[in-house]
Amino acid sequence: MTSSDDTxxxxxxxxxxxxxxxxxxxxxxxxxxxxxxxxxARFNGGITTRLLEGALATLTGAGVDRSDxxxxxxxxxxxxxxxxxxxxxxxxPRDVVITLGAVIRGETGHYEVVAGECARGVQDVQLxxxxxxxxxxxxxxxxxxxxxxxxxxASNKGRESALTALEMVSLLRQGSLAR
Numbered sequence: 001m002t003s004s005d006d007t008x009x010x011x012x013x014x015x016x017x018x019x020x021x022x023x024x025x026x027x028x029x030x031x032x033x034x035x036x037x038x039x040x041a042r043f044n045g046g047i048t049t050r051l052l053e054g055a056l057a058t059l060t061g062a063g064v065d066r067s068d069x070x071x072x073x074x075x076x077x078x079x080x081x082x083x084x085x086x087x088x089x090x091x092x093p094r095d096v097v098i099t100l101g102a103v104i105r106g107e108t109g110h111y112e113v114v115a116g117e118c119a120r121g122v123q124d125v126q127l128x129x130x131x132x133x134x135x136x137x138x139x140x141x142x143x144x145x146x147x148x149x150x151x152x153x154a155s156n157k158g159r160e161s162a163l164t165a166l167e168m169v170s171l172l173r174q175g176s177l178a179r
Contacts, residue, residue: 027171031064037087037094041101043076050150051100051158058162077101081121088131096165101137115139132168136161
């Protein structure tokens with residue numbers, strides 16, 4: 001299943017709920033002062049570098065200082081969760097971690113193991129640390145699908161991951177969600 005215009009959130013309708021609740025929280029996409037860790041898988045690195053370009057352009061465009069961005073390269077998607085945990089659990093943890101990579105289906109069951117364990121590991125890290133860990137690891141059936149999702153335009157999943165990262169940090173710092 002994929003997103004389409006028919007499934008996209010109508011912001012006018014969403015905003016109408018504001019008057020119906022006591023607390024209405026929404027994150028903003030502003031990055032000034034944020035410390036961001038990015039974990040990138042080298043395997044399928046031709047895809048990952050395109051995702052990284054999208055993420056970096058989005059973060060700096062939103063005000064994140066380049067000196068507050070750290071990039072760690074790991075061998076493959078299976079190693080992504082451990083590096084994400086190291087960023088989130090460091091002496092001076094990052095405010096958010098973005099994970100980038102590409103797992104492309106092959107002829108064996110290796111795809112299911114790597115993609116599933118990477119996703120589970122990323123989720124485990126964010127739930128155990130309360131640091132947003134954004135899952136920007138592509139899981140596609142073909143190389144063509146991975147290339148399509150890493151184009152240098154608004155559809156770039158690295159860009160989308162960076163926007164999600166900014167929004168989640170902002171959201172978790174508000175109202176009853178704040179620590």
